[in-house]
Amino acid sequence: MPDTTGRFAGRAAIVTGAARGIGAATAARLAEEGAQVLLADRAPEVMARAEAVGGVGLRIDLAARGAGEAVVDTALDAFGRLDILVNNAGIGGSKPLLDSDDDLLERFIETNLTSVLRLTRAAIPHLARPGGRIVSVSSTFGIAGYPGTTAYAVAKAGIAQMTRQLAGELAPEGILVNAVAPGVIETAMTEGHLGSDYYRRAVLEPTPLRRAGRPEEVAAVIAFLASADAAYVAGQVIAVDGGWLAARHPPREAG
Ligand SMILES: NC(=O)c1ccc[n+]([C@@H]2O[C@H](COP(=O)([O-])OP(=O)(O)OC[C@H]3O[C@@H](n4cnc5c(N)ncnc54)[C@H](O)[C@@H]3O)[C@@H](O)[C@H]2O)c1
Structure with a gap:
């Protein structure tokens, strides 16, 4: 049941990559606080997720040309307005540059950056003025250099600069434009790595909070940036990373 007194009552939002993970948690959070939400994702699970949060689902490959316009048109048809765009969809698992063939480079830049530019371009003319919000999901790897994830990191740095x-x-x-830069968050994107010794040593141990984050913890910051509470915040890329960017620890001594 939407909250008619919540922070997003009367607002309409688009959340991409909302079938699972950070996007699903964000769609749920915005809907709980009263927004009408369009959940866009290429995964079929997006339809059930939309039903679960009382939103509208759209199954679409955002990397395809014309997808941005289709998403915005669907939101306008369903809600008659657009207040909030959350650019969250993305793929993980890229490689060092020397191991990145043309297909990989194209896939990461198209999916994680070009599609975001296209959807944002399609949304801007329709966003509420004043009150419109664009919140995009960058990454700590788009801010600090981190070996081995070149195309991913370059695309995420592009999102930070777009912001x-x-x-x-x-x-x-x-219209206020901001972003979040998650650190390691427990989602399908990271589940294959979280148990590995390398990840524990390279990412989790250096994180001051000594744990991975949860999707809801990122969604809460996205919701803040999408809300009237962030009325004087513009152009920020807020790390949601347990302190990793600001104060990562050197490796601890063996033993
Ligand atoms: N999990 C992390 O540790 C982490 C860290 C930093 C940044 N991020 C970023 O957060 C965002 C969400 O990631 P997540 O961890 O929830 O991952 P996830 O894999 O659980 O969810 C990503 C969603 O995006 C959708 N998607 C991907 N490409 C798409 C396309 N072309 N068209 C439509 N939908 C598409 C997927 O189907 C999926 O539902 C991503 O942009 C990711 O890069 C995640």
């Missing part, structure tokens, strides 16, 4: 760029262009019109 600063558009913040300057759109704040005068009353």
